[in-house]
Amino acid sequence: MLSERATTLQTTNLWLIALGAAVALLVVLVATGTITISQRYISQMMIGVSVAAILVIAAVGLAIIFGVAGVINMAHGQFIMVGAYTAAVVGQLGGNTFVAIPVAFAVVALLGLIVERGIIQWIYDRPLETLLATWGVGIILEVLVKVIFGPELYYVGAPRMLDGGIRLIGRLPYPYYRLFLIGMAILMLAVTFYLVFKTNFGLKVRAVRRNRAMAGSLGINTARIDMLIFMFGSGLAGVAGAVLAPIKSVSTTMGFSYAVDSYMVIVLGGVGNLLGVPTGAFIIGEAETLIATGTNSVIGKLLVFVFIVVAIRIVPRGIFGYQERR
């Protein structure tokens, strides 16, 4: 175990060094004027950063559930959707996104608690079947929301203070809301990092994640940790819904593509290491945006998918992952 971890860390480091060197080289070349990037591409890269931020927002809840509890939550997209509907309701009641974020966190965390206690706690040892059961949960959520809210689309406005935007190089308009999304992604990552690495709870979480049986025998209630982590991850999905609601019309089917994108981020970034989320999201977001500039978004998605498949052929555990894949 130890030796395996050591070797994989080594490969991870190699990857990181290679990646860092490539980025540094690019930055130096651009800064010294050896290669010039047209302003169109710079603006696209800035948009790519915000796409990556969206991916981080959507994926971070999933990453922590997948990485710690080992649950494949296929209902994650629908959790995001429920969060967005919560934001819509809060909006109707006169609140804005800042009010919606804690409310959505609470609502979806409660939903996560119900799902975990009702279904997932019985099938922790059968990951592939968790996948099917949570898929069922997702379908049921979609139907329920459609019954309650009707089939029409909802629109949630951005908070008034985030209207407008700045202008970047090349007079590219860059809405404040995109900046808010980037800030939100960083905030969600920071909160998660703090929780996992700086608190007592996080210590237990890491212990359970590293060696479940040993943690259990040391007196940690692993089932409770799983439950809390599932709640926390679900809550983050709710926050994602509330934050993403203003940039997308709120509908019952809005969540699915977010869930698949999140899984791609995690597969590329690696399970069990939170650093994998921003890395995977950044690579996917930038690649998709840059490829889509020349062609269209479907080609972008396709090429990124091929890229991910090739990438996990090279690093089967994701860029940061170290756990055996199964």
Place this chain on the structure above:
Amino acid sequence: MAMKPSARPEARGRRIRRTRMFPLWALLLGALVMALIGTSPYYGGTDSYVVQLIGKFLCFAIFALSIDLIWGFTGILSLGQAVYFGIGAYFVALSMKINYTLTHPTRYGGKIPDFMEWNGLTELPGFMEPLMSTPIAIIGALVVPTLLALFFGVITFKRHIYGVYCAVITLAESLILQDFIIEYQAYTGGFNGITDYGNIREPAFLWFIIAVTVAFFIIARFLTHSRIGTVLKSVRDNDVRAQFMGYNVANYRIFVFCVSAFMSAAAGAMYAAWVGIVSFLDTGPLFSVEAVVWTAVGGRATLIGPFVGAFLVRGLEFMLSGSWFADYWQFFIGALFIAVVLWIPDGIVGSIGNWLRKRRTGSVRQIREDADQRAHDQQRDWEPAGARKPGEEVV
């Protein structure tokens, strides 16, 4: 795979219990189904809905069988198997549409399918010209998905990527193909799909579908009840140990994945020819996962299960489609997912099988004890293959 009954007594312990290739109940059931269809009053009319439905369900059942092969018997959960079904279906549908347009020029002004015309194409794109020939279309419908599966399998299984990761990647694959079809509507019909291409309505084609179904069933039975099947099951249950025993686990996975893709593609091709409408939904993740549920409901790792599951779920959907319940059909499907996982993980056929086995041979505990006892007995009189029997002549 017929293993020669070994003459050497010491090989007795290694012999696996042979099951009959064509059990009596299967033959009887098959004959019964044939007789029912043949004498059915619906069968006569060419436009009868029931006949059409049976053909459609059989295609779905083959599709579910293909999922059963990889999921039930080998433990690879693919949530994108509809990719292969859809590609097969689109090949056939496009070919039929192109030919139909050529033979019905009065109906369409131009020489190209209507959806191409709507999207501003004036002539058939060059890469689609081979589809004018039916054999090429059929070969393409079967070979392209198989090659895609081979490619995919080589990339993932050779690197020990399976389980959850395989499920997620196949899911994304299916979602992307769906987006692709919607985006390039000039070539694929986009959201509306491909319709009105003179699908085959003769009841004779139903017999063809039945024949193919039986053939695939036999192939699947052959595959799973042979040595290969035993290896596949061992890969499913403990791949590390199977590898340790010297089997190339990745190759077995790739092989069965390709067989499964081939079956899916054939099902899709027949589906397109028989039903007469193909849309992006037939390649999408929802369809893939629904088929997984048919398999789960019927009983995975049983060959009859996918048939039971597909006919039961789709039949129920059809029967309830007129009632108020239709709006909540998706809700029912979702609840079915959870119920199957929580309460009947072996599916209907599997549960019945367990119950019968329990009745015949006692409880699972009893079976296990018996097996242990047998193993113990065999252990005791085991001797090396080269050992001489007492009283054996030494030359």
